[in-house]
Amino acid sequence: MEHNREFEIDGNSNPIQISRLALDIGGSLIKLVYFSRNSGDDEDPPKDKVGVSNGVNGRLHFAKFETAKINDCLEFISANKLFLGGECDSGFQHQENCTNDRRFIKATGGGAYKFSELFKEKLDISLEKEDEMDCLVIGANFLLKAANQEAFTYLNGQKEFVQIDHNDLYPYLLVNIGSGVSMIKVDGDGKYERVSGTSVGGGTFWGLGKLLTKCQSFDELLELSHQGNNRAIDTLVGDIYGGMDYSKVGLSSTTIASSFGKAISDNKELEDYKPEDISRSLLRMISNNIGQISYLNALRFGLKRIFFGGFFIRGHSYTMDTIAVAVHFWSKGEAKAMFLRHEGFLGALGAFMSYESPSLDNLVVNQMVPLPVNASLVTDTNFDTLKGDLNGTESIRCSIYRA
Ligand SMILES: Nc1ncnc2c1ncn2[C@@H]1O[C@H](COP(=O)(O)OP(=O)(O)O)[C@@H](O)[C@H]1O
Numbered sequence: 001m002e003h004n005r006e007f008e009i010d011g012n013s014n015p016i017q018i019s020r021l022a023l024d025i026g027g028s029l030i031k032l033v034y035f036s037r038n039s040g041d042d043e044d045p046p047k048d049k050v051g052v053s054n055g056v057n058g059r060l061h062f063a064k065f066e067t068a069k070i071n072d073c074l075e076f077i078s079a080n081k082l083f084l085g086g087e088c089d090s091g092f093q094h095q096e097n098c099t100n101d102r103r104f105i106k107a108t109g110g111g112a113y114k115f116s117e118l119f120k121e122k123l124d125i126s127l128e129k130e131d132e133m134d135c136l137v138i139g140a141n142f143l144l145k146a147a148n149q150e151a152f153t154y155l156n157g158q159k160e161f162v163q164i165d166h167n168d169l170y171p172y173l174l175v176n177i178g179s180g181v182s183m184i185k186v187d188g189d190g191k192y193e194r195v196s197g198t199s200v201g202g203g204t205f206w207g208l209g210k211l212l213t214k215c216q217s218f219d220e221l222l223e224l225s226h227q228g229n230n231r232a233i234d235t236l237v238g239d240i241y242g243g244m245d246y247s248k249v250g251l252s253s254t255t256i257a258s259s260f261g262k263a264i265s266d267n268k269e270l271e272d273y274k275p276e277d278i279s280r281s282l283l284r285m286i287s288n289n290i291g292q293i294s295y296l297n298a299l300r301f302g303l304k305r306i307f308f309g310g311f312f313i314r315g316h317s318y319t320m321d322t323i324a325v326a327v328h329f330w331s332k333g334e335a336k337a338m339f340l341r342h343e344g345f346l347g348a349l350g351a352f353m354s355y356e357s358p359s360l361d362n363l364v365v366n367q368m369v370p371l372p373v374n375a376s377l378v379t380d381t382n383f384d385t386l387k388g389d390l391n392g393t394e395s396i397r398c399s400i401y402r403a
């Protein structure tokens with residue numbers, strides 16, 4: 001995947017190369033965000049007040065790898081020269097006066113510490129570490145302000161994009177469902193507090209699911225859940241109340257009373273249960289639990305909007321519906337669960353935005369234009385495109401210009 005990286009930015013003869021790469025190396029996945037200019041993006045570059053072009057059109061690319069396969073990621077970075085392979089640091093290179101500066105790329109997540117030596121050894125790159133919570137919030141705030149058709153609600157199978165009023169964005173609760181779950185109260189740019197979390201997160205679904213179903217990949221486990229019936233293994237209120245509701249406390253007979261509860265009484269072994277039913281029940285249990293804890297934290301701080309990020313969700317309808325129903329049910333409709341198109345890339349985007357580029361001061365990323373409509377619907381099938389190829393990249397057209 002070669003990028004054309006030589007082009008004019010200010011109308012004079014100084015070709016400037018831009019190719020920024022930022023990483024979020026988490027407990028399960030490595031997320032990459034990188035900017036490059038493709039030949040088809042040279043029309044109508046951003047201009048300053050006197051009409052001189054002061055920016056560049058290009059694309060933000062999003063890609064991910066399993067952290068366990070970090071060598072594949074290193075190979076991808078090297079093969080595509082995403083760190084520029086040049087002599088300059090931070091991915092910005094003004095060819096005339098480019099000196100052989102220390103090469104570094106911005107990285108966040110625990111892996112930025114754990115794999116720092118590996119990047120140095122394999123690619124001769126230093127990882128410049130950015131705080132994980134800082135990056136999550138920067139990434140979320142950026143997307144909620146810069147990208148249209150980013151946030152959406154999903155309830156009873158209905159997906160609706162939400163237009164966010166920038167003046168009414170804060171406060172909100174950001175719930176990042178990764179290997180574990182962080183819950184962050186966001187009051188403004190750089191103003192946030194991690195108010196809670198839980199270790200029952202995406203890694204729990206993947207880890208327990210792998211143990212109980214023998215699935216070898218997350219995608220296989222998620223695919224299984226489509227076909228499953230959680231009632232084959234969950235104990236419902238009706239199973240306990242002889243088919244009746246427990247109406248006095250508002251529990252219908254079809255409400256789950258105990259996840260995996262049937263495994264107690266049935267005289268069955270693990271092998272006697274269908275893997276798809278186990279996957280479905282596990283997904284429901286974990287999603288419902290996160291929905292409830294998220295609502296309780298929103299209630300604690302009087303927050304009405306909860307944005308869910310992290311790669312656990314994957315635009316998966318059952319996951320989103322379960323979380324949204326849990327928030328709606330427990331808040332009696334007061335709080336609203338919302339999801340993000342670029343849910344898993346919040347941290348990597350935040351790291352991307354943290355570059356300070358001496359050669360191009362005040363560089364800002366302006367309005368991001370989402371992919372054509374046919375690619376904007378976040379449905380399971382759309383994510384299949386990412387599912388099939390872990391290096392699957394999506395890209396968004398955007399412009400970068402001097403403020
Ligand atoms: N292709 C995938 N491979 C592995 N895990 C995936 C994949 N897609 C979604 N997931 C889920 O996303 C979680 C990781 O989400 P992420 O936001 O990347 O967190 P982290 O930063 O901890 O890696 C995994 O634990 C798993 O539940």
Ligand SMILES: CC(C)(COP(=O)(O)O)[C@@H](O)C(=O)NCCC(=O)O
Nearest residue numbers: 026027178179180181182197198199
């Ligand atoms: C430690 C972490 C912030 C790391 O982030 P991740 O790689 O899971 O995205 C996250 O796993 C987490 O918040 N775990 C839950 C810790 C708790 O019980 O609050």
